[in-house]
Amino acid sequence: MEHVDVLIVGAGLSGVGAACHLKALMPDKTFTILESRDAIGGTWDLFRYPGVRSDSDMFTLGYSFRPWTSRKGIADGATILEYVRETARAFGVDRKIRFHHRVVSADWSSETAQWTVVADHRGETVTMTCSFLYFCSGYYRYDEGFTPDFPGVGDYRGRVVHPQHWPDDLDYTGRRIVVVGSGATAVTLVPALARKAGHVTMVQRSPSYVATLPTVDPIAARLRKRLSPERAYPVIRWKNVLFTTLSYQLSRRRPELMKKLLRSGALRQLPRDYDVDTHFGPRYDPWDQRLCLSPDGDLFEAIRAGTASVETDRIETFTESGLRLASGKELEADVVVTATGLNLLFLGGATLRVDGVEPVPSELVAYKGMMLSGIPNFALTVGYTNASWTLKADLVARYVTRLLRYLDEHGYAVCTPVSPPVSPDAPPLIDLKSGYILRSADDLPRQGPAAPWRLHQNYPRDVMMLRHGKVDDGALRFSRAPAGTRETTLS
Structure with missing residues (x-):
């Protein structure tokens, strides 16, 4: 059975970015991307309606490591799609994608300290194992709108x-x-x-x-006339981040x-x-x-x-x-035209099990908005609701590489968030009053009372926590691989 260090689910904006970070910062890690559709791009490949565009500026919706060079800050869908695909080609991650692979289930075994992932590939079952499972599949149904x-x-x-x-x-x-x-x-x-x-x-x-x-x-436009793209991009990005944060x-x-x-x-x-x-x-x-x-x-x-x-x-x-x-x-x-919204689908409809037990999503608590209580060696990308999705996706991808490096350096194989008690009526992971959220709020993980279990939708604050905060912050439980398990786990 094929094994990789990191298995990424989804080849959209988040999945491609996650793979680029992983390849650049941890080149020794093996990884594969499973994509349920037949193309790179996720949302930007799926939606083809007239006028489809970003509703965030591309200096923040673009990747932190690949400057947005187009004159237009608000871009059409086709231009964004090509940007994602060009990024995948430039970093060579397009060769790591397996299309028409829809993840059906993922089972964690504490005995082997790894995930067994089952995917449907054109009606056939494909099984892989991985040491770390990273979902970048978004949160809505691709096959059906509301x-x-x-x-x-x-x-x-x-x-x-x-x-x-x-x-x-x-x-x-x-x-x-x-x-x-x-x-x-x-x-x-x-x-x-x-x-x-x-x-x-x-x-x-x-x-x-x-x-x-x-x-x-x-x-x-004025900054880009005076500075190189590499120097202008972070300045413009932070200018727009601060404007959005102040507005919110x-x-x-x-x-x-x-x-x-x-x-x-x-x-x-x-x-x-x-x-x-x-x-x-x-x-x-x-x-x-x-x-x-x-x-x-x-x-x-x-x-x-x-x-x-x-x-x-x-x-x-x-x-x-x-x-x-x-x-x-x-x-x-x-x-x-029924522009009446989306249907949410947590983890693309995949079933998670930990040592044979399937957790109830609404009983899980989100750690730093990117991991789930009681779920070992697992991360997911959920972008900001009040700012560009990619701002959070970039931070999560960088944090995953920090976490993997920490495990390697300390000889650990497993990390699991352990949450404090949380009220059943705690807010959901995606805390908006939009109809598509309210319809599915009971099926989403919860937030806790305070950081790192509480989301503040604040990019500068998350930069300090995810990029500069301690990995071992008291909320993660670390353990070594059981004797006799795969030596390459997370290494």
């Missing part, structure tokens, strides 16, 4: 499309389109569709906060002030007498749910131009020709 049970949808004669599976043959030129939803995907889709469609209507049950940022960061802290501590700032920004870009409070005034505080981004104000521009509009109401039913809202208003539509 669509509510809409009344009357069977009577509708038009086409219903979910953004997660955008059809290649859909020509929407001149068509009437209804986009159902108010999150990041809807805010991205509406202005992109409006460039070709006859008209686009965004139907939302409740609004989201929408902030405007320039596609090209003027400060970044202001939202948490002075929500009413942040509401006024966001409302003022929307008012400046919308037509006079527009009902901004109905369509862009959420009932929740900023960052209770993730802020939506409108690059260069493209959503507001489409509304001003009359190519897009917003209806804030509940859908009563689909009709043969469109939708009828609770107010009685009828919306004619040739195409309805």
